[in-house]
Amino acid sequence: MAYSISICFSPRALARPNNTRNPRNKGLSKTPNPIPKLKTRTTSRNFRSPPLTSVSGGDATTYTRLPPKEDFFLPSLDSSYESSSEVKLSNSIMTRITDGNTSSNKLDNEKVDLSGEEEVSHEKLVFDYGKFELFEVNSDPDSDCENDDDYDDDETFGFKYEESDNVFDGEGFEEEEEKEKEKGVPAVMRCFDRAKIYVKSGDGGNGVVAFRREKYVPLGGPSGGDGGRGGNVYIEVDGSMNSLLPFRKNIHFRAGRGQHGQGRKQNGAKGEDVVVKVARGTIIREAGQDGIQGEVLLELLYPGQRALLLRGGRGGRGNASFKSGTNKVPKIAENGEEGPELWLELELKLVADVGIVGAPNAGKSTLLSVISAAQPTIANYPYTTLLPNLGVVSFDYDATMVVADLPGLLEGAHRGFGLGHEFLRHTERCSALVHVVDGSSEQPEYEFDAVRLELELFSPELAEKPYLVAFNKMDLTEASKKWSSFKERLRACGIEPFCMSAVKREGTHEVTCAAYELVRKSIEANKEEGWRDPGNLNHVAEMVQKQRTAPINEFEISHDSGSNTWHVVGPGLQRFVQMTNWRYIDSERRFQHVLEACGVSKSLIKLGVKEGDTVIVGEMEMVWHDYVDNSGPSSMRKWSVDSIKWPRCR
Ligand SMILES: Nc1nc2c(ncn2[C@@H]2O[C@H](COP(=O)(O)OP(=O)(O)OP(=O)(O)O)[C@@H](O)[C@H]2O)c(=O)[nH]1
C-alpha cells in the first residue's frame, strides 16, 4: 500500500515579496549617513583613535516644558506634595540646614517667613526656574524616533518668559507624571541613545536547470550552476560616532541577494554585505514585545569591534549538483534560502571616565570647555545642554581621560521634570563623577542635595560611585560669600569640596587632577578583575543559524478536526519547502520522497489521516490521497501533474 499527497497551493504558499527589489531600499547596504550638523572636536581616550564627535545642545532644535514652580518648593506649603512618599528631600534638607550654622539658620528663618505672607520670595529660596517656561509650539505626542520626516523641520519649540500661575493641586498626579515623562524629553534626546532597527541578511540566489549543448559533445550532461550566498549583516563600532541619531532616518538594513546560478556550471556571486555602524558603548538587544525588554545579545565597547549578526541565506543548488548514479539528467534546482531577519533595540551608554553632573546652569559645560578641546554650547539659561558632550582631558601623552558633560538635573527629574534623568545612564560606565554646584544659586546646599538624591533615585550604584564636588562661580561675590558655609556643611558630611571659577579657569586644574586620581584608583582596583575577553562576537549569527538548520525530521503535527486539516510544523521542513522550486517536475518527486523519508507520511497515517484531508507543511497546502501502488518506489507515476497549481515565481 502506498499513499500520495497531491499538491495544490493556497495563497499562503505564495512567495514573500522580494524586499530587495523595493526602490526605497536602494543603497541600504551602505553605512548610515553621518549627521551633518555634528561638530567633530574631541578625540578618543588616547589620541590615537579616530576623533569622537561632539554633539552640543546648540545643535538640537527641541526643548522641553519645565515643571510648575510649586513642584520645587517646600513641602510645608503644599500638602499634596508632602503626602508624596517619593521625595522628602526638601524636608530633610531644611532640617539639616538648620543644624548648627548661621547661614542655614537664616535660610530657615526665611522659610518660616515665607509660609506666612511673602509668597513672592518663595521662588528666591529655591531655584529660579519658576520664571521660565519652555513650551512646545507644535508638539506631537505620538512623534517618536521612527517618525523620520518630522524630525528637524516640523517640530517648532519656543522659549517663553512668564510668571507661572500653575498651581499644582495633586489631582491626577500620576497621569500628569506619566504625561510629563512621555512628553518631557525632547525627541532628539530620546533618539540620541536609543534606536530600533531592522536587519535582514540577503537571500541566496536560485540554482538553475541547464544542460550542456555543444557540437561534438553528445549528452553533455547537466550544467546548471548554484546560486550565490546572500550577503551577511555585520554590526561594527565606529569610533567617530557618539550617538545613535543616524538611526532616526534610517532603520532598515538589508544585505544584498546572492546572484542566481547560470549555465555552464557558473555559480552566482555572493550578495553584498551590510555593515551597521554604531557608537562605542552600544548595547544590542533583541526587540522586546509587550513592553518586555528583549535579551541582551551584544555589548560593543571598543572601536573597530565587529560582530556577525546574520549570515546570508544559502544559494540554491543547480541541477549539476543533483546528478547522481541513478539520475544522470536531473531536472531539478533549488531556490535560494531566505536570509534571516531580526528587529533589534540599540541602547547607547557613553564610554567616559568621568561624568560631570549638576543642576542646570551650574557651569558644567563651561568646565568641560576649559579642561578639554570640546566646545559645548554655553549659555546663561537652564538646559542649554540637551545631549551629552564628550571631551578628552590630557595631562601628558599617556595620561588622558574622557569626560562627559551631561544635561542639567533638578529635583523631580526622576518624575520626568526638566529633561528627566534617563540620560544618567551615560554615567553608568564612568569611573568617577564631578558634581558641579552653582555657587551663586540661592541655596547651593539645597541644590547639591537635590542632585545627589536624583542620582540615588536613578540608581543606587551610581550614587555610590566616587565623586568630587566643585563649587563653581567663585569669581562672583554671592558665591564666594556662600563658600565657607557650604564647605563646612559638606565637611560635616565627610566630603572635601573644591572651589573654582570655570570662567576664569581658576581651581579647574585641581578639580581635574583630583578627578583623574579617582579614575586612576578605579582602574587600579579593576585591574585585579583582569581584562574581560569580549568572547565570541559571532554568537548571534551562530544561534540564528542553529535554529534554521534544525534537522528535517524534527516536526510536530497538529490536527484541526473541524476543517480536517493537518499542520506539520518544523523549521527544517519549512526551510525545505521554501527552497523547493516548484517549476521543475522533479521537485515534486523529491518533495514526496523527503516527506516519506523523514517520517511525515508515516506519522500522518498513524494519526489517522483520511482521503481528502488537507495537509499543510510550511507554506504548502496539499490534499491527501490514499491509493494502492504495487510498483514500489516508482509510485510517483501516479501523480497527476494537472492538479498542481504553480506558486508565484520568486
Ligand atoms: N561668573 C561665572 N559664570 C560662570 C562660571 N561658569 C559658568 N558660568 C556661566 O554660567 C552660565 C551657564 O553655564 P553652562 O556651562 O552653560 O552651564 P551648564 O551647567 O552646562 O548648564 P546646562 O547645560 O543648562 O545644564 C553661562 O552663562 C556661563 O558663562 C563661572 O565660573 N563664573
Ligand SMILES: [Mg+2]
Ligand atoms: Mg551645559
